[in-house]
Amino acid sequence: xxRHHALLGAVAALTLAACAxxxxxxxxxxxxAPAEALLLPLPDATTADITAPDLAVxxxxxxxxxxxxxxxxxxxxxxxxxxxxxEMARIGLAPGGDNGTFFQEVKMVNQTVDPATTExxxxxxxxxxxxxxxxxxxVYWTKHQNSDEVTFGPSDVVFVGYGITAPEYxxxxxxxxxVKGKTVLILVNDPGYATEDPQLFNGRSMTYYGRWTYxxxxxxxxxxxxxxxxxxxxxxxxxxxxxxxxxxxxQSDLVRADGGDSRALLEGWIxxxxxxxMFSKAxxxxxxxxxxxxxxxxxxxxxxxxxxxxxxxxxxxxxxSRNVIGVLPGTTAPGEYILYTAHWDHLGKKTGExxxxxxxxxxxxxxxxxxxxxxxxxxxxxxxxxAAKAAPTARSNIFVSVTLEESGLLGSAYYAEHPTVPLNKIxxxxxxxxxxxxxxxxxxxxxxxGASQLEERLKAVLETQGREVKPDQLPEAGYFxxxxxxxxxxxxxxxxxxxGGQDKVEGGIAAGxxxxxxxxxxxxxxxxxxxxxxxxxSGFQEDIETLYKVGSGIADSADWPTWYAGNEFEATRKASxxxx
Numbered sequence: 178x179x180r181h182h183a184l185l186g187a188v189a190a191l192t193l194a195a196c197a198x199x200x201x202x203x204x205x206x207x208x209x210a211p212a213e214a215l216l217l218p219l220p221d222a223t224t225a226d227i228t229a230p231d232l233a234v235x236x237x238x239x240x241x242x243x244x245x246x247x248x249x250x251x252x253x254x255x256x257x258x259x260x261x262x263x264e265m266a267r268i269g270l271a272p273g274g275d276n277g278t279f280f281q282e283v284k285m286v287n288q289t290v291d292p293a294t295t296e297x298x299x300x301x302x303x304x305x306x307x308x309x310x311x312x313x314x315x316v317y318w319t320k321h322q323n324s325d326e327v328t329f330g331p332s333d334v335v336f337v338g339y340g341i342t343a344p345e346y347x348x349x350x351x352x353x354x355x356v357k358g359k360t361v362l363i364l365v366n367d368p369g370y371a372t373e374d375p376q377l378f379n380g381r382s383m384t385y386y387g388r389w390t391y392x393x394x395x396x397x398x399x400x401x402x403x404x405x406x407x408x409x410x411x412x413x414x415x416x417x418x419x420x421x422x423x424x425x426x427x428q429s430d431l432v433r434a435d436g437g438d439s440r441a442l443l444e445g446w447i448x449x450x451x452x453x454x455m456f457s458k459a460x461x462x463x464x465x466x467x468x469x470x471x472x473x474x475x476x477x478x479x480x481x482x483x484x485x486x487x488x489x490x491x492x493x494x495x496x497x498s499r500n501v502i503g504v505l506p507g508t509t510a511p512g513e514y515i516l517y518t519a520h521w522d523h524l525g526k527k528t529g530e531x532x533x534x535x536x537x538x539x540x541x542x543x544x545x546x547x548x549x550x551x552x553x554x555x556x557x558x559x560x561x562x563x564a565a566k567a568a569p570t571a572r573s574n575i576f577v578s579v580t581l582e583e584s585g586l587l588g589s590a591y592y593a594e595h596p597t598v599p600l601n602k603i604x605x606x607x608x609x610x611x612x613x614x615x616x617x618x619x620x621x622x623x624x625x626x627g628a629s630q631l632e633e634r635l636k637a638v639l640e641t642q643g644r645e646v647k648p649d650q651l652p653e654a655g656y657f658x659x660x661x662x663x664x665x666x667x668x669x670x671x672x673x674x675x676x677g678g679q680d681k682v683e684g685g686i687a688a689g690x691x692x693x694x695x696x697x698x699x700x701x702x703x704x705x706x707x708x709x710x711x712x713x714x715s716g717f718q719e720d721i722e723t724l725y726k727v728g729s730g731i732a733d734s735a736d737w738p739t740w741y742a743g744n745e746f747e748a749t750r751k752a753s754x755x756x757x
Contacts, residue, residue: 225567248329248525250496302482317445328485338470414654438473516606519554520582523547570732618678625657669750
């Protein structure tokens with residue numbers, strides 16, 4: 178989106194003093210909002226009703242070029258957090274962060290690989306070297322935070338199938354295998370997806386074992402020097418261009434107590450074509466190995482004669498980011514909370530990422546504006562907060578806009594480890610992330626369907642609108658493990674992640690699927706994710722009204738919705754509540 182406001186100069190900058198003149202919040206709360214000048218103005222006027230214009234102005238602002246893609250830890254990126262805090266103050270929320278402010282500090286580092294001096298090399302059985310082209314054939318990095326140069330190898334290469342150790346599923350790809358100091362090659366997703374066997378893992382629905390985050394963690398626990406995932410579009414649920422766009426440039430991480438020493442020296446992805454060539458040079462067939470790997474009892478296979486080595490040169494920049502937290506105290510049960518979450522960060526600004534030629538409709542600049550992902554969610558969070566301010570509930574409402582989601586759900590993970598209210602006092606939570614503005618639909622989709630009683634409340638509200646709940650249409654993509662609600666679910670908090678539907682009122686399911694597919698192919702994690710005044714906000718407005726009704730209904734009840742029996746988070750919740 179081309180900037181619709183110029184960066185405000187010192188004279189024209191909106192400060193919180195200006196905000197205080199119009200805000201509904203008490204002066205003491207306004208003083209706790211950010212004292213820095215705002216890069217963009219707050220809305221002139223919004224209403225307590227959930228409306229498309231209110232949502233649009235907030236999305237448009239957060240996706241503005243002024244914030245340069247909302248990169249965490251960057252001055253302009255953190256300006257978005259300041260804007261959100263100021264907007265919370267204007268709405269009338271009480272600060273819920275550190276030391277009476279709206280902010281919870283999240284210490285982080287940015288690690289940026291230098292492609293010019295960094296290399297990942299395969300040595301073939303005959304001794305020839307192939308240096309993999311950065312971004313085109315391989316994307317890689319290191320989690321080690323105490324050195325600007327990290328080197329490994331030459332190391333043996335081992336194919337470890339899905340790289341999973343899961344006793345509860347009777348699965349261990351590392352059984353009787355010593356990979357210390359070696360390079361492991363790993364498949365995307367998990368065996369349930371590959372076999373479509375509902376009795377294996379969770380069938381086509383991805384489990385946490387299918388996530389790339391788990392695979393790197395497990396490889397490190399096994400002592401691997403390097404952990405490399407073989408990319409394939411279908412099981413990953415995104416193309417190579419998403420890998421190249423998401424895992425290059427500055428990569429953010431939380432400050433690690435051990436400086437990252439417990440992680441493999443190198444982590445990364447390679448293309449399927451490179452993987453196939455590696456297997457072929459070792460006298461193996463990638464497709465046959467994939468078939469073998471999805472069978473229980475699979476024995477990992479060395480790629481005989483192949484070696485890999487690598488050197489990562491990086492810059493390491495200690496930074497600080499912020500979760501933004503606002504609270505509306507309840508009238509009669511203020512010690513119990515309904516949680517709303519939405520991440521404010523996106524991918525920032527990267528060089529050389531233009532999506533087309535100047536003058537073409539699909540031209541985009543080098544800024545990853547993140548209009549859908551996730552200016553929509555933050556706008557929804559603020560819109561619900563404004564509605565809740567006008568209609569106090571028995572229980573408290575807490576609104577947490579987290580940072581570093583795009584870096585691996587790090588901001589929400591930090592909050593879950595350092596909560597500002599007891600997690601066993603959070604009755605339930607609603608997460609909002611990446612809503613597509615495709616118009617009204619006859620349904621809403623629950624990601625991770627079949628998890629908790631929150632779905633029953635959602636169903637009841639939708640029935641009053643003549644709409645219905647539908648399960649996630651792509652459970653194999655693992656979306657339930659790819660947004661911030663999972664950080665709270667792991668701690669036992671029942672969370673609802675309900676997205677916009679696909680069955681459009683105008684055009685039906687085919688039109689809804691086409692819109693979703695076009696977004697994934699053309700805009701997801703690309704500079705093309707920009708706001709447009711042509712967006713049809715009617716469906717988004719209706720969905721946010723629905724989520725608000727679900728949340729406020731719980732906030733004005735004495736109910737404690739919980740996970741369904743047998744859910745993976747049920748035992749954790751019971752333990753946190755002191756139940757047997």
